[in-house]
Amino acid sequence: xxxxxxxxxxxxxxxxxxxxxxxxxxxxxxxxxxxxxxxxxxxxxxxxxxxxxxxxxxxxxxxxxxxxxxxxxxxxxxxxxxxxxxxxxxxxxxxxxxxxxxxxxxxxxxxxxxxxxxxxxxxxxxxxxxxxxxxxxxxxxxxxxxxxxxxxxxxxxxxxxxxxxxxxxxxxxxxxxxxxxxxxxxxxxxxxxxxxxxxxxxxxxxxxx
Amino acid sequence: xxxxxxxxxxxxxxxxxxxxxxxxxxxxxxxxxxxxxxxxxxxxxxxxxxxxxxxxxxxxxxxxxx
Numbered sequence: 700x701x702x703x704x705x706x707x708x709x710x711x712x713x714x715x716x717x718x719x720x721x722x723x724x725x726x727x728x729x730x731x732x733x734x735x736x737x738x739x740x741x742x743x744x745x746x747x748x749x750x751x752x753x754x755x756x757x758x759x760x761x762x763x764x765x766x767x768x769x770x771x772x773x774x775x776x777x778x779x780x781x782x783x784x785x786x787x788x789x790x791x792x793x794x795x796x797x798x799x800x801x802x803x804x805x806x807x808x809x810x811x812x813x814x815x816x817x818x819x820x821x822x823x824x825x826x827x828x829x830x831x832x833x834x835x836x837x838x839x840x841x842x843x844x845x846x847x848x849x850x851x852x853x854x855x856x857x858x859x860x861x862x863x864x865x866x867x868x869x870x871x872x873x874x875x876x877x878x879x880x881x882x883x884x885x886x887x888x889x890x891x892x893x894x895x896x897x898x899x900x901x902x903x904x905x906x907x908x
Numbered sequence: 909x910x911x912x913x914x915x916x917x918x919x920x921x922x923x924x925x926x927x928x929x930x931x932x933x934x935x936x937x938x939x940x941x942x943x944x945x946x947x948x949x950x951x952x953x954x955x956x957x958x959x960x961x962x963x964x965x966x967x968x969x970x971x972x973x974x
Contacts, residue, residue: 810974812972821961872912905960908948
C-alpha cells in the first residue's frame with residue numbers, strides 16, 4: 700500500500716518512470732504474498748489438537764529457516780575473504796560511476812544504467828539475503844524509535860520544503876529541497892560520479908545486510 | 909534569505925542527530941541499536957528487504973533517471 704501511494708505521488712510529480720517502477724514492485728510483492736498465502740494449509744475448522752495452528756506452523760517455519768541459516772553459518776565463516784572479488788567489485792564500481800557520471804542527468808543512458816542495476820539488485824535481494832549474518836534479537840524499542848523518529852523528521856522537513864515550492868516541479872530558493880540543493884553538485888561529471896559512487900557504496904552496504 | 913538558511917539548517921540538524929545516535933550506539937551502555945543493526949533486523953523479512961532496496965533504487969532514479 701505504501702509503495703502504491705509512492706508510485707501515485709511520484710508519477711503525478713513528473714517522474715512517471717519512478718511511479719511505474721514502484722507499481723511493478725508493489726504488484727510483485729502483493730502477488731508473492733498471495734502465492735505464499737495460497738500455499739499455506741488451511742486452518743483447522745474444529746480446533747483439532749493434532750493439527751498445528753497457523754501461528755505454530757509459522758513459528759516452526761521460522762525455526763526451520765533459523766536452522767538453515769545456522770547450518771550455512773560455518774561455511775560462511777570459514778570462507779576466505781576473497782580480496783580479489785572485493786578489488787574487482789571496487790574497480791567495476793569506479794568504472795560504473797565514471798561512465799554513468801559522464802551521461803547527462805535524466806538522459807536515457809543514465810536512466811537505463813540506474814534502472815538496470817537497480818533491477819538486478821532487487822532481483823537478487825528478492826530471493827534471500829546475499830550472505831549469512833547473525834540477526835540481532837529484539838531491538839530495544841526506544842533506540843529503534845529514535846532511528847524511526849529521525850527518518851520521519853527528515854522526511855517531514857523535506858516534505859515541508861517541497862510543499863512550499865511554487866509547484867511540485869519548480870524549485871524554491873527560500874525553501875530548497877535536498878534535490879535542489881544537490882543540483883550544482885550533480886551538474887558536473889565529477890559530482891555525478893561521486894554521487895553515483897556513494898549510491899553504489901550504500902547499495903553494497905544494504906545488500907550485505 | 910533567512911528561510912533558506914533555516915531550511916538548510918534543518919537538514920544539517922537531522923544529519924548531525926543521525927551521526928550522534930550512531931556514535932551513541934557504539935557505546936555498550938546505551939540501549940540504542942546501530943543503523944546497521946536496525947537495517948539487518950528490518951531486512952530479515954522479504955517485504956522489509958525489498959522495501960529497503962526499493963528505497964535505494966528510488967534514490968538513484970530520483971537523482972539521475974528521467
